[in-house]
Amino acid sequence: MRTTLDLPENLLNEAMRVTRTETKTAVIVLALEELIRKARIAELKQFKGKIELDIDLDNLRARR
Structure with missing residues (x-):
């Protein structure tokens, strides 16, 4: 899609860099x-902290 934008050239150049x-x-x-x-x-x-998961991370990561 073509769109014409008026962007600050220095900002665009720094983002590219x-x-x-x-x-x-x-x-x-x-x-x-x-x-x-x-x-x-x-x-x-x-x-975060609102969902109860019954997961053993050590087992998932194959640590014993």
Whole structure:
């Protein structure tokens, strides 16, 4: 999908540099994917301590 954006050039250039991304499109796609990933993690964190799991981590990790 084509979209016209007015982005700060210095911000876009720095994002490309730190992510070692070669195109503007790639760095924007990467930023959107990262934003979605972080939002999903934040949603999962609300369940911390609220779900009872009967799991033996040592057994799962094959430690005895």
